[in-house]
Amino acid sequence: NAGVTQTPKFRVLKTGQSMTLLCAQDMNHEYMYWYRQDPGMGLRLIHYSVGEGTTAKGEVPDGYNVSRLKKQNFLLGLESAAPSQTSVYFCASRETGNRQYFGPGTRLTVL
């Protein structure tokens, strides 16, 4: 049981490039979340999903797209990366109640 895994762990992009971050969970959770965390700051919700085939906007959705084609996977896409998107990205999945399980994070640098 791996819990929540994130791919890749690190990535450096140039401004304007695109990429997809993958989050996978093996706990059969319905709910999944993408957060970003800038240095010294708290977590900000980007997008979330309440089940396969559904997505919804969080606090800071601009510049990102998401897809939940399979229950166990939640993808976060950056269509045209900007330096302001340099951050650590955390994925989480949730069971009933508010208890979330977080992945190890993806460190993204946009030059």
Add this chain to the structure above:
Amino acid sequence: LAKTTQPISMDSYEGQEVNITCSHNNIATNDYITWYQQFPSQGPRFIIQGYKTKVTNEVASLFIPADRKSSTLSLPRVSLSDTAVYYCLVGDGTGGNKLVFGAGTILRVKS
């Protein structure tokens, strides 16, 4: 959104009990209150969750007054390894799934 307010930082010494209070005036009737711990370069980790009154587990206690507008995380006899950021989290005030983190409390434990 059910906004949460916590102290920015707290200092303590090894062996002391630490109480961190979170204010959540707009909590919805069916929202749980959940606390997380985050170490540098790691994703948040679940500590404890409650709905009302008092909850205790092997690492912490959570006190929730009858009006549920605040909650207090109690860490008994802290050690240096408890130095971390602590977040309280409630639902979005509608009983929904948009889980937004507050700024968190930086706890520094000194020897």
